[in-house]
Amino acid sequence: MATGKPKFLGGVYSTPQLPNFTAYWNQVVPENAGKWGSVEATRDVMNWTELDAAYNLARTNGYPFRMHVLTWGSQQPTWIETLPAAEQLAEIRQWYAAVAQRYPTIDFLEVVNEPTHQPPNTTGGGGNYINALGGSGTTGWDWVITSFQLARQYFPTTKLMLNDYSVENTAASAQRYLDIVNLLKARNLIDAVGIQGHAFSTRGLPVANLTTNLNTLASAGLPLYITELDIDGVNAQSQLDDQVQLTEYQRVFPAFWEHPAVKGVTLWGYRPGHWRTAQGAQLVNEDNTERTAMVWLKNYVKTTVLGTAKADNAAVSLCPNPVTSGYFTLKGTDNLTTIRVVDIRGQLLREIALRNQASVDVKLDLRPGMYVLQLLDGKTISSKKLVVE
Structure with a gap:
């Protein structure tokens, strides 16, 4: 869909999302296959099958590949939660090293996911290893900094990314997220900023506010990526409603796609079977017929001329x-x-x-x-x- 455009329009890798994937999307991110709890549910027993498939889909087609995710406070191995801190850190290093060795050409790497919402400080899949990474420390975010320092060590040529949700819907959340980005930037540890862009963050948010908050995040001077976009398509009776979805796509998507700091957008599923199927966020039906929003999206992306960022403005x-x-x-x-x-x-x-x-x-x-x-x-x-x- 975005072939020839200066930005990519990507999709998430999972079995329900694979039919006709290459007809629509030109960037790949695994939905669950790259989460530590999926790969190493049993200590020292690595299951790379699905992550290999996602990586190979990108490499075979020449698409950018984003690794999701190294450090997070959800879907982590439960066996790490009760280890001593030193042993936890050793395991974290092994995890980073194993990913780096197996996937040498990752384009974008989510080093930390959802730092403001789900730090790795709980049990039951939450990792419980935040203190092994330095805890809050003197900056308030030492554990994030340590994670990125490790990533720079093991992935020296990969673009390192932070990712979070609901950081674009209020000025306060955007500024809090920017503060973390700037801590990392001051240490030369971050290359890109991820904004998930879920429907629950954008619904009811005036586009002017969304743009202002994107501007705040762009002020760090790093490229922005919309990493997990979905836009719901049901009415007040929870029935599929193409017009509801179309109207919201026409309102929200251009604010992301046309923002000069946003360099790519990834949908977090487009067929039934993704995580917001109950909310009608799919763009095609089970039989692969396209909903109205998909028809509009294809035409919009094809016909919209995007501007580019440039350096010194000699006209001013x-x-x-x-x-x-x-x-x-x-x-x-x-x-x-x-x-x-x-x-x-x-x-x-x-x-x-x-x-x-x-x-x-x-x-x-x-x-x-x-x-x-x-x-x-x-x-x-x-x-x-x-x-x-």
Whole structure:
């Protein structure tokens, strides 16, 4: 569907989702096969069968492959939960090393999944090994940092990703997630930011709010990926309703697909048998006939021209630069919709909305140093360096 586009549109690997997979999707992620509890349910007995199949599907077709997932607080081996911390860490290292050895060309690696919702600190499948990774520590997220340090060691050429849900639906959750991303970025440990994009996070969320929260997450300067998209398709009576699903697809999907920081979108299942079948999130029926939202989606992806991110915007001038008084003026901003000021850690300091303004005067109370102005026109993100003396 997205062949020839600058972004991929991927699908999840599981038996119910395989029919006609390559007719629609050009990126692969395993649904359950890559979870530690699936691979090593019994200590030192590794079951790679399904994960091999998902990996080979990607490699055979030349699709990007995302490994889901190394460290999480769900679907983990129960045998690790009662081991001493040192032994747990040794097992975690063995798990990382085994994945790295078996799958040398992983494109994207989810190092930690759902850190703000399901850390590995419980029993009954929750891992109970958070302290072996350093616990909260001095940063509040030392266990996440340790996980990424291990991943850099075992996967030196792979793009490392953090992944979580409901981080795009409120400003507070987006900022909390960004704080973790920036801790990792400051240590050169992260390459991409995953946002699951489930229906329960986007339903009822105004698109303007969704875009603002995506902008917050994009302020770290890392590519964003929508990793587990699903959009429900039932009415108030829990009956399949194509119009309900179509309307929500037309509202939500473009906000993700057209955002300049989003470099790929993956659906978390598109046929009956995926985890939100009861909510009608499938895009095709059991007989493989396409629902209305799928017909629309194919046409939308085919016909939508996507913009690209670019570096310095020569059409926009910044004066004075360096800034000494806190005041500066941007000219040539006629086509801009938003200006964001971020520091070198990617922290968003100020966001200014524009509407057909040829110039804009800005007053900022900033410490001396280097900053970046991100200039958005709805299709691209360009930038200008700002020096404050």
